Structures are given as C-alpha cells and as structure tokens.
Amino acid sequence: MSSGGTAMNDTASHPTAAAAEPPLIELVNVSKHYRGSSLIGQADAPVLAVAGVDLAVPPASTVGIVGESGCGKSTLGRLVVGLEKPTGGEVRLRGKRVADMGRGERRTSRRDIQMMFQDPYAALNPRMTLDRIIEEPLRALGGISRADRRARVRRLADEVGISAAQLSRYPRELSGGQRQRVGLARALATNPALIVADEPVSALDVSVRSQILNLMASLQAEHHIGYLMISHDLTVIHYFTDHVIVMYLGKFVESGPPEELFRAPAHHYTRALIDAAPNPVPGRAAAVTVRGELPSAAAPPSGCRFRTRCLAAQDLCAEKEPVMRAFGPGHQAACHYPLKEAVPA
Amino acid sequence: MSEEKVQASGGPVLRVSGLDVDIRLPHSVVHAVQDVSLEVSRGETVGIVGESGCGKSTLGLALAGLLPPEAVARGSIKLGDRELVGLRERQLRAIRGTEVGIVFQDPMTSLNPTKRIGAQVGEALRLQRGASKSAALEAAADMLDRVGLPRPREQLSRFPHELSGGMRQRVVIAAALICEPGVLVADEPTTALDVTTQAQILELFDRLSDELGMATLLVTHDMGVVAGHADRVFVMYAGREAEAGGTQTIFDSPRHRYTGALLGSVLRMETPHRSRLGTIPGRPPDLTAPAAGCSFAPRCEAASDDCAAAPPAASADGNHRWSCLHPLDSETAQAPSGGTR
Numbered sequence: 001m002s003s004g005g006t007a008m009n010d011t012a013s014h015p016t017a018a019a020a021e022p023p024l025i026e027l028v029n030v031s032k033h034y035r036g037s038s039l040i041g042q043a044d045a046p047v048l049a050v051a052g053v054d055l056a057v058p059p060a061s062t063v064g065i066v067g068e069s070g071c072g073k074s075t076l077g078r079l080v081v082g083l084e085k086p087t088g089g090e091v092r093l094r095g096k097r098v099a100d101m102g103r104g105e106r107r108t109s110r111r112d113i114q115m116m117f118q119d120p121y122a123a124l125n126p127r128m129t130l131d132r133i134i135e136e137p138l139r140a141l142g143g144i145s146r147a148d149r150r151a152r153v154r155r156l157a158d159e160v161g162i163s164a165a166q167l168s169r170y171p172r173e174l175s176g177g178q179r180q181r182v183g184l185a186r187a188l189a190t191n192p193a194l195i196v197a198d199e200p201v202s203a204l205d206v207s208v209r210s211q212i213l214n215l216m217a218s219l220q221a222e223h224h225i226g227y228l229m230i231s232h233d234l235t236v237i238h239y240f241t242d243h244v245i246v247m248y249l250g251k252f253v254e255s256g257p258p259e260e261l262f263r264a265p266a267h268h269y270t271r272a273l274i275d276a277a278p279n280p281v282p283g284r285a286a287a288v289t290v291r292g293e294l295p296s297a298a299a300p301p302s303g304c305r306f307r308t309r310c311l312a313a314q315d316l317c318a319e320k321e322p323v324m325r326a327f328g329p330g331h332q333a334a335c336h337y338p339l340k341e342a343v344p345a
Numbered sequence: 346m347s348e349e350k351v352q353a354s355g356g357p358v359l360r361v362s363g364l365d366v367d368i369r370l371p372h373s374v375v376h377a378v379q380d381v382s383l384e385v386s387r388g389e390t391v392g393i394v395g396e397s398g399c400g401k402s403t404l405g406l407a408l409a410g411l412l413p414p415e416a417v418a419r420g421s422i423k424l425g426d427r428e429l430v431g432l433r434e435r436q437l438r439a440i441r442g443t444e445v446g447i448v449f450q451d452p453m454t455s456l457n458p459t460k461r462i463g464a465q466v467g468e469a470l471r472l473q474r475g476a477s478k479s480a481a482l483e484a485a486a487d488m489l490d491r492v493g494l495p496r497p498r499e500q501l502s503r504f505p506h507e508l509s510g511g512m513r514q515r516v517v518i519a520a521a522l523i524c525e526p527g528v529l530v531a532d533e534p535t536t537a538l539d540v541t542t543q544a545q546i547l548e549l550f551d552r553l554s555d556e557l558g559m560a561t562l563l564v565t566h567d568m569g570v571v572a573g574h575a576d577r578v579f580v581m582y583a584g585r586e587a588e589a590g591g592t593q594t595i596f597d598s599p600r601h602r603y604t605g606a607l608l609g610s611v612l613r614m615e616t617p618h619r620s621r622l623g624t625i626p627g628r629p630p631d632l633t634a635p636a637a638g639c640s641f642a643p644r645c646e647a648a649s650d651d652c653a654a655a656p657p658a659a660s661a662d663g664n665h666r667w668s669c670l671h672p673l674d675s676e677t678a679q680a681p682s683g684g685t686r
Contacts, residue, residue, distance in 0.1 A: 068539040068540075068541055068542075069510075069539055175628060176397075205396040205397055205566060206396070206566070206568065206607065206610050206611050206612075207396065207606070207607065207610045207624055207625035208624075209610070209612075210610040210612070210622035210623060210624045211622075211624045213612075213622055214621060214622055214624065217619055232539060232540060233540075233612075234540070234614070235569075235612040235613060235614055235616070236612060238614055238616075238618075239612050239616050239618060239619065240619070258618070259618065262614065272541065273540060273541065274614075275544070276540040276541045276543065276544035277540050277569070277614075278540070278543070278544075278567060278569025278570045278572070278573055279569050279572065279573070279613060279614050280568040280569040280571075280572045280596070280608070280611045280613055281572055281596070281613065281615075282572045282573075282592045282593045282595075282596045282597070283572070283573070283593075284551070284573065284574075285544065285547065285548070285551075285573030285574060286573075287548075288541075288544045288545050288548050290541050290544075291545065292495070293509050293511050293512070293539075293541070293542060294539075
C-alpha cells in the first residue's frame, strides 16, 4: 500500500458485509492523473486527481466520499463506474481485474454499476421521452424483448414515483425532483449492484431532497443495492452512509463510521469540514477553523497535503507524509498530530 | 446580534411596505411578490428563505433596484427617506453600488471578464464618487484586504478567470462594499462555494455588518446558513410572507405550517441515521394564477375549507408574525430541537 492511501480493511467487519462474497468493486492503489493545462502559464505539470487510493464497497452498503471541490471525489466516482481509466493501480470487479477482462465481459460486468448525477437535466437526453430514457440501458444491454423492456420501464417508473402518464413526456417538462427520480429509474434499469451517486440531492430544495433520500433508502432495502455517495454536504453523508471517506487533494485522509467520524474525528481537516458545515441550529456559527482554499493538485504540498491550511501543522508535517493509523473499529486517519490517540498497532 | 443592539441602532434603513412585483411574460403575468412588508435596521441581517420559485430572488432584485424591464413593482421600498419604487434606471444606477451593494450566487455574472480586478472593484468609487484612478485603486486594494483576499495588491492587475470561485466571490463582495453601502443584498452568495469557503465568506459578512453597521438581506434556501448568520428570518411562500420573526423563535417555535414542514424536512447533524425524513407533498403553486386563499393549503395537512377562501390575515406576537389559520401550537411546535454547536 502506498503511504497515505487507505485500505478499507475493515470491510470484513462491516455489519452489512457478507462474509465470503468478494467486494463488487475494489480499487487497489488507484491513481488518475491528467496532463496539466498550460492555460495559466503553468506548463504541463501533471495533475494527480486521485493519488493512490484503496477502496471497496461492501454489498448493499453505502460508502460516502466527502471533500472540497477539486479533492478528486468526482474523478474517483468516474473511475468506479468505468468512465475513466486509472493511470496507476488496478480496479477489480467481483474479485477479477478489469484489465484482464475482454471487451464483452467488461461490458456485461459494467451493468452492475450505474451512475446518477447532480443535475439530472444535463444527464438526461432532452430529445427523448422519459420511457425511452429509462429503457435505453436495457436496449444497450441487448437480448431483452421489446415487450419485456416496456414492462420493466413501467415497473421502474412506478417504483420511483413516476406515473405512467408522465412517461411520454420530455425531461424539460419535469421538476428537478422528478428528473432525479427518472435518473434513479434509469440507473436501476439494469438491476445494478452499485449506484454511484455524485451529489444526487445537492441541486434540490430541502423538501424534495428528503423525498429523494427516502426513495433511495427504500430502493436500497428492496433491491440490496450499494451506493457510493459523493457529496460535499456533511449532513447528507452523516445521515445516509455506513462508512465515510474524507478526501483531500487526491488522497484519503480519514475514513470511518459516520457517527464516530463526525463526533470525534482524528484528522484536523475533518474537524474543519464539520465546523464549516452550516447546521440548522440557531446561534452564531462556529468559528472558522480552516482558511484559504485547496492548493493546486499540480503542485501538492510536501509531506501532509493539508499542512498549508492546518492550524496544528509542525515541521514534521512538511517533511514526512503521514500514514493511515487506526483510531477505532473501522476508523483510520493519516495525521502526525491527530485530535485523538491512535489505537496502538 | 442581540435585541438591544437592534434597538440602539435607530430606525430601519430599509422599509418595504405592501410590495407587489408582477413579471409580464408574453402570455401571462407571474405574481412573483405579493403584499410583502419588511424592515431592516442598521447592522442587522435578515434571512429571506423559501423553496425555489417562492419569489425570494425577485424580492432581492426589487430591493437592489435591479428588476428586469418586464417587471412592474407597486407599493413602497424606502431606502432611508428615499422611495425606490418608480425611480428611473439612471437614478437607480446611482444608488446601486453606493447605497445598496449586491452580491449574487455566481460571481461571473457580476464581474466583467475582460477588466482587471482593481478597476472593477474601484469602479463605483470612480463613477459615483468621482475618485481619481489612483485613489480608487488604493481603496480597492484596501477593501480586497478587508475581504480576505491574499496579497491584495498583486491581485489588482489580474483578471477574474485567474482566481478561484471563492476568491472571485470575495472580489464581488469587495466591489459591492467599496462605497460602504448601508444595505447589502446577497442572493445565495455562497451556494456555489465549498463549505469551507462559505464559512469564511459568511463570517466576513458578520464582521462587516458589525464594523460598518451594514444592513444585510441574505436570500437563501439553506436553513443552516440562516440559523448561523441571520438575526431575523422572513419565510416566503408563493410570493407572500408566510412567517417572520427572530431566528431563534422561528427555529424553536414556528407557527406557520409551511415553516414547520420546511424545518421538519431539513437534515441536521442530529438527524438520526436513516430515520424516515419529513417531506412536503406536492409542489409550490404556479404564480401566474395565485390561489384565492392560502397558497400552501393544497400541500398542508391541517388545511380546512376556510383556508381556500381568502388569504389568511397575519397574527402577531411581538415581532413574530405568521399568516396561518391553523397555526402550530407555540408550546408543541413540531420543529425538531437540535443540539448546540
């Protein structure tokens, strides 16, 4: 394991994890770098969007990824769905390396993982009626009769709360919440084992947001799907996930069960995110504990990447990259001067 | 801010009464704001909240003197002794930026991509106050420093695209505040930003309203932002005031059923993991054909026949007002009580 990456070796102890089943998807020391843009005069320094991470999503569980924009969380989601190829490390589907699979095998195994996006409007083809949109992944899959596809579309629509009459409409005729329902129906069409949900409720009004979260929860219970939920909203992550990963400049800095991680974080960055999150409890907001913004991923700070914004940083933090240490069951963080004591190794 | 400070700060700097704003579309009229009255005092922050389409942004535009040409305002918006409703665009332009500062969600809508930051931040001083170019740049550097832009002097000659979103929003705020306006209208000023940047920007607003005595109207859909930064809350539904009062009162004992439902669907850190969340059935109404009665009635679990007859009159308890025929009990208000921060 690379230093700074984290193994979710708590997978087996996860309450919802089945004992023998290999994880649906596993990322092992995965990196993704992009060629730097020379637009602002910094010629071609590679941007390491994801820098050597290990991730597994146990069946039917929900893993959340939080971090500021630019931390690499969306790139990670795209790697999991297969929309991006890693530039380092390997991706395994049900225990098998994706790189070793033939094209056909890769395609059929990919139907196990689907995606829903923040802005369903941008993700839904505006020229297609809703039934076509939901049906499309089934057509792409092939081998299903038209009548069966139609029947499945109606059943999916019913499950997500879209009426049969609405199926002949176009995305523009729907509200944001209804569009997100259609996005969910489409993601469910191929009967996936995992849905990567990138900011699925961020664009929605609060009342609609809770409808979609309730729906996602009941669909999970019904179909035993797992979610990889990417969000900048700590209240959503805290409420919805079984395991949280905090990402900073392409690396995992802390991970653990939401209750413990948010109540007693070990990493100063996690603490700063919690303090900054607006909590709807009246009274003057907590003092800001993190200044400035994410540094460029093209030139990350030496040692601990968070040290340039960390109130507790010392010389060691610039010299040596902290490794992940255990802070409790399933709880790990990479910090030289953590907020609580590490469990002795 | 404490109650005493509001009283000590004198009368309201902005006083809206009976404001209606209609937006004329080719085939219909959107009644975006209906009969809104509100006051904001020096140094005070009022949060204007509601779901999308409730009219809160149109209200913000009206207060900023930025209504589009197809909008028609009736009623009164008094800035100090001056009436804004009915002023011509040229007169409004002189007020914007000097007496009323404006910050929108997307900083790029307010910034000119082809002009250097120093010139943009100092512009209002030059145009409205006749400051020299060098004096305006000097003041711009000073204001950029106050809003927390690192190395402000170096930034003067840069262009907006060279900055991050959070830094651009600081530039917009500096430009809005350069003439030290008495009133700031901020419409979702931090919605596009990361929580860490959001916290810094909101803290900046708090500090500037303390230091400059600025009255702030914070238009937002985020109850968390309002809870931490507003002195009073103005809840809008379908273009009208549903409820208004002190922030603590609104969160602890909402009376309007809509406020209660809204607060009941908000996620908190204290919300039990995977508990069934409260929702509001249905959708906000179409503002081209306002309901005769309470516009929340079709979505309200307590609605009766009376609710559909006429818009409910406002009831009040001190500065707490609500317009609901079946208000929540002030003792057993259903807003979930949160922990302390």
